[in-house]
Amino acid sequence: xxxxxxxxxxxxxxxxxxxxxxxxxAESGIPTFRDAQQGMWANFxxxxxxxxxxxxxxxxxxxxxxQQRREMAAKAQPNAAHLALAEWQEQLEQCLIVTQNVDxxxxxxxxxxxIELHGNLHRDRPISQQxxxxxxADLPRCPETGNVLxxxxxxFGEMLPEGAMEQALSAIEVSDxxxxxxxxxxxxxxxxxxLHALENGVPVVEINPETTELSSAADWSLRGSAADVVPxxxx
Ligand code: BV8
Numbered sequence: 001x002x003x004x005x006x007x008x009x010x011x012x013x014x015x016x017x018x019x020x021x022x023x024x025x026a027e028s029g030i031p032t033f034r035d036a037q038q039g040m041w042a043n044f045x046x047x048x049x050x051x052x053x054x055x056x057x058x059x060x061x062x063x064x065x066x067q068q069r070r071e072m073a074a075k076a077q078p079n080a081a082h083l084a085l086a087e088w089q090e091q092l093e094q095c096l097i098v099t100q101n102v103d104x105x106x107x108x109x110x111x112x113x114x115i116e117l118h119g120n121l122h123r124d125r126p127i128s129q130q131x132x133x134x135x136x137a138d139l140p141r142c143p144e145t146g147n148v149l150x151x152x153x154x155x156f157g158e159m160l161p162e163g164a165m166e167q168a169l170s171a172i173e174v175s176d177x178x179x180x181x182x183x184x185x186x187x188x189x190x191x192x193x194x195l196h197a198l199e200n201g202v203p204v205v206e207i208n209p210e211t212t213e214l215s216s217a218a219d220w221s222l223r224g225s226a227a228d229v230v231p232x233x234x235x
Contacts, residue, residue: 002232006220009203010233013176014093017168018085019193020226021100023182023208027227028076030069030103034184051155056129059139059148066151070121073103081181081226082109084234091234094175098168100183100190102153117164117190123152165189172197179233180206182226185214194218205233 002010022032033046044065048054055062078086086109089095097106097114102121106114124140126147131139140149154160172178178197185191185206194204194214206218207229215221222229 001222001224001229003220006205009177015175016088016092016095016177016179017098017171017175017193017197018095018179018181019098019100019168019183019190020085020106020181021183021185021190023184024081024099024226024230025076025079025101025103025105026182027079027081027225028103028105030072030076030105032182047156050153051157052129053157055127055150055155056131059131059135063139063151066121066153069103070151073105073121076103076105078105078109079227081230082106082111084231086110088234094171096168096171096175098164098171098190098193100187102151115164115168117154117160117168119151119153119161121151121153124149125152126150160189165193168193169196172202173200175202178202178204179230180204180208180214180218181230182208183212185212207233 026032049062049065082105085095085097085106089111097111099106099114099116100118102116102118104120104122126142126145127150131148136148141147142149172193178194180194191213197204198217203219206212206214206221207224207226209223209225
Protein backbone atom coordinates (compact mmCIF):
# COMPACT_ATOMS: atom_id res chain seq x y z
CA UNK A 1 0.00 0.00 0.00
CA UNK A 2 2.79 2.45 0.95
CA UNK A 3 5.37 2.37 -1.82
CA UNK A 4 9.08 3.09 -1.42
CA UNK A 5 8.85 6.66 -2.71
CA UNK A 6 6.16 7.52 -0.14
CA UNK A 7 8.11 5.80 2.64
CA UNK A 8 11.14 7.88 1.70
CA UNK A 9 9.10 11.10 1.67
CA UNK A 10 7.64 10.25 5.10
CA UNK A 11 11.14 9.80 6.50
CA UNK A 12 12.07 13.29 5.30
CA UNK A 13 8.85 14.91 6.55
CA UNK A 14 8.73 17.15 9.61
CA UNK A 15 5.74 19.36 8.80
CA UNK A 16 2.36 17.92 7.85
CA UNK A 17 -1.16 19.28 7.33
CA UNK A 18 -3.96 16.69 7.57
CA UNK A 19 -7.41 17.58 6.19
CA UNK A 20 -10.00 15.19 7.60
CA UNK A 21 -13.64 14.51 6.78
CA UNK A 22 -16.44 12.29 8.04
CA UNK A 23 -14.61 9.13 6.92
CA UNK A 24 -11.98 9.52 9.66
CA UNK A 25 -14.74 9.04 12.27
CA ALA A 26 -16.53 6.22 10.43
CA GLU A 27 -14.56 3.56 12.36
CA SER A 28 -15.61 5.26 15.59
CA GLY A 29 -19.17 4.36 14.63
CA ILE A 30 -20.23 7.82 13.41
CA PRO A 31 -22.03 7.58 10.03
CA THR A 32 -20.61 9.73 7.23
CA PHE A 33 -22.81 12.27 5.47
CA ARG A 34 -23.09 10.05 2.44
CA ASP A 35 -24.27 7.21 4.72
CA ALA A 36 -26.58 9.68 6.47
CA GLN A 37 -28.41 10.33 3.23
CA GLN A 38 -29.00 6.59 2.86
CA GLY A 39 -28.52 5.49 6.45
CA MET A 40 -30.23 6.11 9.76
CA TRP A 41 -30.76 9.77 9.00
CA ALA A 42 -32.31 9.19 5.59
CA ASN A 43 -35.20 11.46 6.61
CA PHE A 44 -32.71 14.04 7.93
CA UNK A 45 -31.26 15.32 4.66
CA UNK A 46 -28.04 17.23 5.62
CA UNK A 47 -28.40 19.37 2.54
CA UNK A 48 -31.87 20.41 3.73
CA UNK A 49 -31.32 20.50 7.51
CA UNK A 50 -27.70 21.69 7.75
CA UNK A 51 -28.82 25.19 6.68
CA UNK A 52 -30.04 28.25 8.59
CA UNK A 53 -33.20 28.20 6.48
CA UNK A 54 -33.80 24.58 7.46
CA UNK A 55 -33.36 25.49 11.13
CA UNK A 56 -35.71 28.48 10.97
CA UNK A 57 -38.27 26.35 9.13
CA UNK A 58 -38.09 23.27 11.40
CA UNK A 59 -36.05 24.14 14.52
CA UNK A 60 -37.25 21.10 16.51
CA UNK A 61 -36.40 18.65 13.72
CA UNK A 62 -32.96 20.17 13.30
CA UNK A 63 -32.37 20.15 17.04
CA UNK A 64 -33.45 16.46 17.20
CA UNK A 65 -30.90 15.61 14.49
CA UNK A 66 -28.10 17.47 16.22
CA GLN A 67 -29.02 16.13 19.66
CA GLN A 68 -28.84 12.56 18.29
CA ARG A 69 -25.48 13.31 16.67
CA ARG A 70 -24.22 15.00 19.87
CA GLU A 71 -25.09 11.93 21.94
CA MET A 72 -23.55 9.59 19.35
CA ALA A 73 -20.33 11.63 19.23
CA ALA A 74 -20.13 11.76 23.03
CA LYS A 75 -20.41 7.94 23.20
CA ALA A 76 -17.95 7.36 20.34
CA GLN A 77 -14.26 6.74 20.98
CA PRO A 78 -11.40 8.17 18.89
CA ASN A 79 -10.12 5.42 16.57
CA ALA A 80 -6.58 4.44 15.53
CA ALA A 81 -6.49 7.17 12.88
CA HIS A 82 -7.33 9.97 15.36
CA LEU A 83 -4.80 8.54 17.82
CA ALA A 84 -2.04 8.16 15.19
CA LEU A 85 -2.47 11.79 14.10
CA ALA A 86 -2.26 12.93 17.74
CA GLU A 87 0.92 10.87 18.19
CA TRP A 88 2.40 12.34 15.00
CA GLN A 89 1.76 15.80 16.38
CA GLU A 90 4.11 14.92 19.27
CA GLN A 91 6.78 13.42 17.02
CA LEU A 92 6.92 16.04 14.25
CA GLU A 93 7.75 19.73 14.21
CA GLN A 94 4.17 20.32 13.07
CA CYS A 95 1.16 18.10 12.34
CA LEU A 96 -1.74 20.51 11.85
CA ILE A 97 -5.21 18.93 11.84
CA VAL A 98 -7.73 20.79 9.70
CA THR A 99 -11.05 19.03 10.11
CA GLN A 100 -14.47 19.33 8.47
CA ASN A 101 -15.85 17.21 11.29
CA VAL A 102 -17.79 18.65 14.19
CA ASP A 103 -17.56 15.60 16.50
CA UNK A 104 -14.54 16.74 18.55
CA UNK A 105 -12.83 13.32 18.27
CA UNK A 106 -9.44 14.73 17.19
CA UNK A 107 -9.28 16.77 20.40
CA UNK A 108 -10.38 13.76 22.48
CA UNK A 109 -7.56 11.74 20.85
CA UNK A 110 -5.12 14.38 22.17
CA UNK A 111 -4.57 16.54 19.06
CA UNK A 112 -3.97 20.21 19.89
CA UNK A 113 -4.69 23.40 17.89
CA UNK A 114 -7.24 21.59 15.70
CA ILE A 115 -8.75 23.90 13.08
CA GLU A 116 -12.49 23.14 13.03
CA LEU A 117 -13.55 24.48 9.65
CA HIS A 118 -17.22 23.70 10.30
CA GLY A 119 -17.50 24.36 14.02
CA ASN A 120 -18.24 21.93 16.82
CA LEU A 121 -21.37 19.89 17.57
CA HIS A 122 -20.87 20.17 21.33
CA ARG A 123 -21.14 23.97 21.39
CA ASP A 124 -24.25 26.16 21.00
CA ARG A 125 -24.65 29.79 20.09
CA PRO A 126 -27.65 32.15 20.08
CA ILE A 127 -29.45 32.96 16.81
CA SER A 128 -30.01 36.63 15.94
CA GLN A 129 -33.29 35.94 14.15
CA GLN A 130 -36.64 36.08 15.97
CA UNK A 131 -38.69 32.87 15.75
CA UNK A 132 -42.52 32.99 16.06
CA UNK A 133 -43.52 31.97 19.62
CA UNK A 134 -45.17 28.72 18.55
CA UNK A 135 -42.02 27.69 16.68
CA UNK A 136 -39.69 28.71 19.53
CA ALA A 137 -41.65 26.79 22.18
CA ASP A 138 -39.33 24.71 24.45
CA LEU A 139 -36.24 25.30 22.29
CA PRO A 140 -32.96 25.72 24.25
CA ARG A 141 -32.31 29.40 25.04
CA CYS A 142 -29.24 31.48 25.90
CA PRO A 143 -29.36 32.10 29.69
CA GLU A 144 -28.02 35.67 29.25
CA THR A 145 -30.03 36.96 26.32
CA GLY A 146 -32.98 34.55 26.23
CA ASN A 147 -32.35 34.08 22.49
CA VAL A 148 -32.99 30.67 20.96
CA LEU A 149 -29.80 28.61 20.69
CA UNK A 150 -28.48 26.74 17.62
CA UNK A 151 -25.61 24.29 17.30
CA UNK A 152 -22.31 26.17 16.82
CA UNK A 153 -21.63 24.56 13.43
CA UNK A 154 -21.21 26.11 9.96
CA UNK A 155 -24.26 25.35 7.83
CA PHE A 156 -24.36 25.31 4.03
CA GLY A 157 -24.40 28.88 2.76
CA GLU A 158 -22.65 30.17 5.91
CA MET A 159 -19.16 31.60 6.19
CA LEU A 160 -16.44 29.54 7.85
CA PRO A 161 -14.94 30.75 11.15
CA GLU A 162 -12.88 33.93 10.74
CA GLY A 163 -9.33 33.09 9.64
CA ALA A 164 -9.76 29.31 9.55
CA MET A 165 -9.09 28.90 5.83
CA GLU A 166 -6.31 31.49 5.84
CA GLN A 167 -4.58 29.63 8.68
CA ALA A 168 -4.92 26.29 6.86
CA LEU A 169 -3.68 27.65 3.52
CA SER A 170 -0.66 29.42 5.00
CA ALA A 171 0.27 26.27 6.97
CA ILE A 172 0.20 24.32 3.70
CA GLU A 173 2.64 26.69 2.05
CA VAL A 174 5.36 25.76 4.57
CA SER A 175 4.45 22.05 4.88
CA ASP A 176 6.27 19.01 3.46
CA UNK A 177 3.13 16.91 2.93
CA UNK A 178 -0.67 17.24 2.96
CA UNK A 179 -2.97 14.32 3.79
CA UNK A 180 -6.64 14.23 2.73
CA UNK A 181 -8.26 11.61 4.96
CA UNK A 182 -11.85 10.37 4.74
CA UNK A 183 -13.40 13.15 2.71
CA UNK A 184 -15.37 13.03 -0.52
CA UNK A 185 -13.62 16.32 -1.39
CA UNK A 186 -16.86 17.93 -2.57
CA UNK A 187 -17.69 20.58 0.03
CA UNK A 188 -16.14 23.98 -0.54
CA UNK A 189 -14.03 25.77 0.46
CA UNK A 190 -12.51 22.81 2.42
CA UNK A 191 -12.09 20.77 -0.78
CA UNK A 192 -9.80 23.48 -2.19
CA UNK A 193 -7.22 22.87 0.57
CA UNK A 194 -5.44 19.87 -1.04
CA LEU A 195 -5.60 21.65 -4.42
CA HIS A 196 -3.80 24.62 -2.85
CA ALA A 197 -1.07 22.19 -1.77
CA LEU A 198 -0.70 20.85 -5.34
CA GLU A 199 -0.56 24.40 -6.73
CA ASN A 200 2.27 25.09 -4.25
CA GLY A 201 4.22 21.95 -5.15
CA VAL A 202 3.39 20.23 -1.83
CA PRO A 203 2.75 16.47 -2.27
CA VAL A 204 -0.78 15.24 -1.44
CA VAL A 205 -1.67 11.78 -0.10
CA GLU A 206 -5.34 10.77 -0.12
CA ILE A 207 -6.64 8.01 2.16
CA ASN A 208 -10.10 6.76 1.26
CA PRO A 209 -11.62 3.32 0.49
CA GLU A 210 -13.26 4.92 -2.57
CA THR A 211 -12.07 7.24 -5.32
CA THR A 212 -13.05 10.88 -4.96
CA GLU A 213 -12.85 14.13 -6.94
CA LEU A 214 -9.29 14.47 -5.61
CA SER A 215 -8.01 10.96 -6.41
CA SER A 216 -6.69 11.64 -9.92
CA ALA A 217 -4.86 14.81 -8.84
CA ALA A 218 -3.30 13.44 -5.63
CA ASP A 219 0.31 12.21 -5.74
CA TRP A 220 -0.74 9.06 -3.85
CA SER A 221 -4.31 7.84 -3.49
CA LEU A 222 -4.30 5.01 -0.93
CA ARG A 223 -7.42 2.81 -1.17
CA GLY A 224 -7.98 1.91 2.44
CA SER A 225 -9.68 2.92 5.66
CA ALA A 226 -8.33 5.68 7.90
CA ALA A 227 -7.92 3.47 11.00
CA ASP A 228 -5.95 0.95 8.92
CA VAL A 229 -3.78 3.22 6.77
CA VAL A 230 -2.98 6.28 8.91
CA PRO A 231 -1.16 4.30 11.64
CA UNK A 232 1.00 2.73 8.89
CA UNK A 233 2.04 6.21 7.73
CA UNK A 234 2.90 7.23 11.28
CA UNK A 235 4.81 4.03 12.14
C1 BV8 B 1 -19.58 28.75 2.05
C2 BV8 B 1 -21.25 21.24 9.44
C3 BV8 B 1 -19.26 30.97 1.51
C4 BV8 B 1 -22.67 20.98 9.74
C5 BV8 B 1 -20.92 21.09 7.04
C6 BV8 B 1 -24.97 26.80 -3.42
C7 BV8 B 1 -25.52 27.56 -2.39
C8 BV8 B 1 -24.81 27.85 -1.23
C9 BV8 B 1 -23.52 27.37 -1.09
C10 BV8 B 1 -23.01 26.61 -2.13
C11 BV8 B 1 -23.69 26.32 -3.29
N1 BV8 B 1 -22.90 25.55 -4.08
C12 BV8 B 1 -21.72 25.33 -3.47
C13 BV8 B 1 -21.78 25.98 -2.30
C14 BV8 B 1 -20.78 26.02 -1.34
C15 BV8 B 1 -21.14 24.98 -0.27
C16 BV8 B 1 -20.79 23.61 -0.82
O1 BV8 B 1 -19.65 23.28 -0.91
N2 BV8 B 1 -21.81 22.81 -1.21
C17 BV8 B 1 -21.51 21.50 -1.74
C18 BV8 B 1 -22.64 20.54 -1.39
C19 BV8 B 1 -21.31 21.61 -3.24
N3 BV8 B 1 -20.32 25.31 0.86
C20 BV8 B 1 -20.81 26.11 1.82
O2 BV8 B 1 -21.95 26.50 1.87
C21 BV8 B 1 -19.78 26.52 2.85
N4 BV8 B 1 -19.85 27.94 3.04
O3 BV8 B 1 -19.35 28.42 0.91
O4 BV8 B 1 -19.61 30.03 2.46
C22 BV8 B 1 -20.47 31.76 1.23
C23 BV8 B 1 -21.30 32.13 2.28
C24 BV8 B 1 -22.40 32.92 2.01
C25 BV8 B 1 -22.67 33.26 0.70
C26 BV8 B 1 -21.85 32.84 -0.34
C27 BV8 B 1 -20.74 32.08 -0.07
C28 BV8 B 1 -20.08 25.86 4.17
C29 BV8 B 1 -19.89 24.38 4.03
C30 BV8 B 1 -19.97 23.75 5.42
C31 BV8 B 1 -21.26 23.00 5.56
N5 BV8 B 1 -21.27 22.33 6.87
N6 BV8 B 1 -20.86 20.52 8.26
C32 BV8 B 1 -22.87 19.57 10.21
O5 BV8 B 1 -21.92 18.79 10.32
O6 BV8 B 1 -24.03 19.24 10.47
S1 BV8 B 1 -20.47 20.21 5.68
C33 BV8 B 1 -20.53 18.59 6.08
O7 BV8 B 1 -20.62 17.87 4.89
C34 BV8 B 1 -19.26 18.11 6.70
O8 BV8 B 1 -18.72 19.01 7.60
C35 BV8 B 1 -18.39 17.81 5.54
O9 BV8 B 1 -17.65 18.93 5.19
C36 BV8 B 1 -19.37 17.55 4.44
C37 BV8 B 1 -19.37 16.10 4.11
O10 BV8 B 1 -18.13 15.87 3.55
P1 BV8 B 1 -17.20 14.68 4.04
O11 BV8 B 1 -16.64 15.01 5.37
O12 BV8 B 1 -16.27 14.45 2.93
O13 BV8 B 1 -18.16 13.46 4.25
P2 BV8 B 1 -18.82 12.55 3.13
O14 BV8 B 1 -19.82 11.72 3.82
O15 BV8 B 1 -19.21 13.40 1.95
O16 BV8 B 1 -17.60 11.63 2.62
C38 BV8 B 1 -17.02 10.72 3.53
C39 BV8 B 1 -15.85 10.12 2.81
O17 BV8 B 1 -15.22 9.21 3.70
C40 BV8 B 1 -16.22 9.34 1.56
O18 BV8 B 1 -15.37 9.69 0.50
C41 BV8 B 1 -16.01 7.87 1.98
O19 BV8 B 1 -15.54 7.08 0.90
C42 BV8 B 1 -14.93 8.02 3.01
N7 BV8 B 1 -14.88 6.96 4.02
C43 BV8 B 1 -15.88 6.18 4.47
N8 BV8 B 1 -15.40 5.34 5.43
C44 BV8 B 1 -14.08 5.63 5.57
C45 BV8 B 1 -13.74 6.66 4.67
N9 BV8 B 1 -12.50 7.16 4.58
C46 BV8 B 1 -11.56 6.63 5.37
N10 BV8 B 1 -11.80 5.63 6.26
C47 BV8 B 1 -13.03 5.11 6.38
N11 BV8 B 1 -13.27 4.13 7.26
